Amino acid sequence: MRQWFRDVFTAVFTVAQGMAITLRYWIQTYDPKRRTFTEQFEYPELPVPVAPRYRGFHRYDLTTCIACDQCAKACPVDCIYIGKQRVEGAKGFQVTNFTIDYSKCMFCALCVEPCPVDCIFMGATHDLSCYSRDGCIVDFSRLPVDVAWGRATLNPTAVAQSKVIAKPVHGGPNQA
Numbered sequence: 001m002r003q004w005f006r007d008v009f010t011a012v013f014t015v016a017q018g019m020a021i022t023l024r025y026w027i028q029t030y031d032p033k034r035r036t037f038t039e040q041f042e043y044p045e046l047p048v049p050v051a052p053r054y055r056g057f058h059r060y061d062l063t064t065c066i067a068c069d070q071c072a073k074a075c076p077v078d079c080i081y082i083g084k085q086r087v088e089g090a091k092g093f094q095v096t097n098f099t100i101d102y103s104k105c106m107f108c109a110l111c112v113e114p115c116p117v118d119c120i121f122m123g124a125t126h127d128l129s130c131y132s133r134d135g136c137i138v139d140f141s142r143l144p145v146d147v148a149w150g151r152a153t154l155n156p157t158a159v160a161q162s163k164v165i166a167k168p169v170h171g172g173p174n175q176a
Contacts, residue, residue: 047124047125050124050126054122056107056123056124056126057128057138057153058111059123059153060119060140061118062098062119062140062141063119064117064118065117065120066092066116066117067082067093068116069082070114071114071115071120072111074111075111076106076110077105077106079102081097081101082095082097082098082099083095083099084096095141096141097139097141097142098141099138099139099140100140102137107122123153125155128159134163135159138162144158144161
């Protein structure tokens, strides 16, 4: 019985000791002028500032892609899928789809380096929230032109609308 009371006392004492340390750091770092995240950054109307080397969701320039599959080969988790077909009477391929599965992607940026024409690069977008796993699969060839060409940021609304479009927006630089 004595051991049980010792264990209870030790448990209560260690929890109180941990709470005292937490309270001490809270008092030291308390700032009454600190605002909430949404007051400070006005998210989502204004984007949150990110570091210059931040690796967010990809930006992809569909007009310069030559469908060489180098980015897909370099991806360690195989989350990049490139659909292509040979162009009749011309040299090269036509990009039919360029899909990245963000439920697999670990944002390592290993797909950026091997691209010979620099058509894929890491963007500054950090939020692509969705309600299903289907929303995490982004086909850049079906996105609106500004987003697909890398002129605008990737956003959940554009991704949702791209799933409704029946045909790809642009086939790439070798489109006939």
